[in-house]
Amino acid sequence: MSDTTSWDEQDEQAILDAVSAWVEKEVRPIARRHDQADTYPHELVEQMKELGLFGATIGQEYGGLGLSARTYARIVIKVASVWMAPSGIFNSHLIMASAIERCGTEAQKRHWLPKMATGEFRGGIGLTEPNAGTDLQAIRTVARRDGDSYIVNGAKTWITNSMHGHGLLLLVKTDPQAEPRHRGMSMLLAEKGDGFVVANKMSKLGYRAIDTCELVFEDYRVPADCLLGGEEGKGFLQAVGGLELGRINVASRGCGIAAGALELALRYAQERETFGKPIAQHQAIQLKLADMATRVEGARLLIEQAARKYDAHERCDLEASMAKLAGSEAGVFCASEAMRIFGGYSYSTEYEIERYYRDAMLMCIGEGTNEVLRTVIAKQLVERNRI
Template identity: 50%
Template structure:
């Protein structure tokens, strides 16, 4: 498993300090108003969080995926929405760095490294959900351009992104359909409408919107990697990074819920003793702590596979599946430890319980993760 070097350990420690000193004392004010955290975002730019997966030669930090996961965990421990602010951006950074043309890397990565240009990815369509092969958004070649028609939904950071990694069909006759898909690097402009933010249960502060493309034109050079028809393969690799990031977010939320429950169980007394000494509460804490550590190790194992350049779709799926289900269960158990106070907005565990479901549903639902895991497991153990 990847061992962080000294510089990476210092970065994780710096993130933890930022979370404890700056984020946790103020998160409630942004959360309550569903307000975009401009102050935090500016500090995150200065700390280099937007350039974590951008190579050093393009101005980024170029840390390991394992370090990226640990930084994500710390951010989510403070406020999951901040980890979401670098999620899609980091996937597009990774894709540009690994499969982008020299011109694309030079045009985008230096500006993405310092957060001056923020990116998001656009896959999901209204009514499509996880069925990406039923995609209807089309980029049609017209001379030296592509004309885009269609719509995407649940796109995080849509109002604040200057670059969209759009997965669409550029060959409608391709069989199977995914062989005719490309990732187009789209900069907002005429022909693109970004909706108002979609109201959400949790994951507040960071917007999710619908994108509508109405004959929007982009240059032919906007095809990621320069060769159309490779978008499906590219984005599936990018989603391995994305699922590690979502798993790390889940670990962060679970860790925060566990910490809150641990503190409360020592402070609160009933029948003349701290409640953690009651077996029912002590057992909850034991199970919570074990699950959080298991989720963290699964996440770092998947990150290690990516760092070694080997296929990690099964491992990333396992990490995302287990960590997200763990976050949901640990958040609920933390509410149980708090009793009635866990249902109050006065305590952070209420927020953790609202944020946790996103990781179960996002970046491919857990039902889809199980399909991916099963298929890869059989493929690797075929008789």
Template identity: 50%
Template sequence: MEGLTVQGLTEEEQAIVEAVRAFVDRDVKPVARDLDHNDTYPERLIDQMKHLGVYGLAIPEPWGEARVSTPCYALITEELSRGWMSLAGAMGGHTVVAKLLLDYGTDEQKDRYLPRMATGELRATMALTEPGGGSDLQAMRTHAARTADGYVINGSKTWITNARRSGLVALLCKTDPAATPAHQGISILLVEQGPGFILSRDLPKLGYKGVESCEIAFDDCHVPHTALLGGREGRGFAQMMRGLEIGRIQVASRAVGVGRAALEDALRYAQERESFGQPIWKHQSIGNYLADMATQLTAARQLVLYASRRYDAGERADMEAGMAKLFASETAMQITLNAIRIHGGYGYSTEFDVERYFRDAPLMIVGEGTNEIQRNVIVRQLIGRGTVAP
């Protein structure tokens, strides 16, 4: 198609990807190690991301200016993760909430939130997981009781990224605990911080530093009727499942970015480091690692782009997004481990970035629905569709 680049992007989209790549190389790479080791929130980098338009990538006119295709969004996420995966995490849930508002929000909800979300003035996140529930969302206990003027929320959520710095939370909760089947009693409420919204603690983590992951308690938290996404109860589960398609594409893109960073570092080191009189990439065992890493990374990226194109076509993409997330995250885990092997003892040192990639990679295996859940989604869709043809 005329005007499209090799990745299927428009020339304008390719320019945005290149601008983010330059930002990562110039401003992120030099400081990411220190920010990670000190677990420091990257305020300056977040501000630069706002100016680049990263928070408005999913928001079209009249609320935003720079909505891009999902393949472009995936490649931008990859670039950010190549620099520091936490930066991509700082905008991932925000994009899911933007998509939820665009697809299901009332005109009033769109006008209230999307213009400020597009600039990053208002940041958003989603709250799904509960301390005892994990991936079983239908078993959630957080509930919202109807009142004359709105809802009163009680319950708790955990692993909420950006909870302290988000002014809007898309909360998945039960508005009809007696509904059968259970998913028909689940709704999404758009909750702003206020009385009864309690940020209890930040969770300590192996990796994914700098950006907070919190527990939230709701203790008689009041919201108006207008907080109900779309204005109708009982549709939240289906709405969130569609939202998680873009969420899983985003997590898969993060995995590709982390894997790419590890491969790039391993390639550079394998050319600089010599043993037995030659660069170590010439040793067959190291060369085989590098060849396999590059092949797996390329396959993972293509799966992500395939899921992205299907999503943009308006087709059901839960199986494709699940495949991309499953394969890309497992690939990132293997690539980061092999990067440590290639670096030898230095790979275990905090003076080299490969140890950070290895700590960040597991998040994509368990985040946005564990890979075990992804396999369940994939096989159900295989049986339901009755074909493996694309």
């Protein structure tokens, strides 16, 4: 993310208004159809290019909008409040861009960021493997130096943007014997080519329509000048260095799901009648709505706090972890409570709420499981408050 930006609050509000209008006009009408058919929303991708979403947090000097994390989080919340899945198309892409802007050489920034800002090149992050998720140091994908290139062999799984995107920021082991393990890890800017095999699109409970795939690399060559930062052994730190923004993103997606579920439940509770009055007048429903609204607003405030610290270049691992925990759990809670409010109709695909329920749980797993995040939060609390 750019250190400076010429946007003022009025400009950023205009962007938020444009995104909100787009979400209501273009995203909401097609969400159910694409989700149920599990078909990629190509039309939305073209519209995202026009809106500048692929360059939202990329610095203006590289052709991006250079938006603050705070404004970007609000955009993600709005998109996810209607349909969470499309936010993954530009989220994963921008995490890759952020790593290049943060850790790349100037030549790498000049080459990759302008075409990423326009959406000409759409990317993602290749971290997870069949045997390595939270424990990234356990990856087995190896990149062996061979002259002016690296030869990559291995496999990745659960990789967003891997079928319809153009490449990935790929975490590999350039020195499998290194101890500690993280010193042998590097990041490669990997554009699709021979040996980059999209082996299988995964069938998922939720987060449908977005290409989440298993990948195989078979003697896949990457030019040596595509080593992120130009130095081997920095990959693990480059990957975890982007966790704060990634967790703010996932927190915002969870909060968006929660806000959208609340909106649907509020409307339904005023339309549906039992025993001669709208169910919104029954105390049992009122208690649910109150708890849902409180969870949504609590998550918003934690996201805002983390984003402000991120924008100020202050340490925010504790705040981002708390925001991600609160936002994702709010999504699960509100989607579940909304299902109860909708009653039997919640099980019908004719109503949108079942999609929120299916999408919500992923936010508790992705970008660090909430169980791991609780330990991160606790350790940071102790570290910051030693007696």
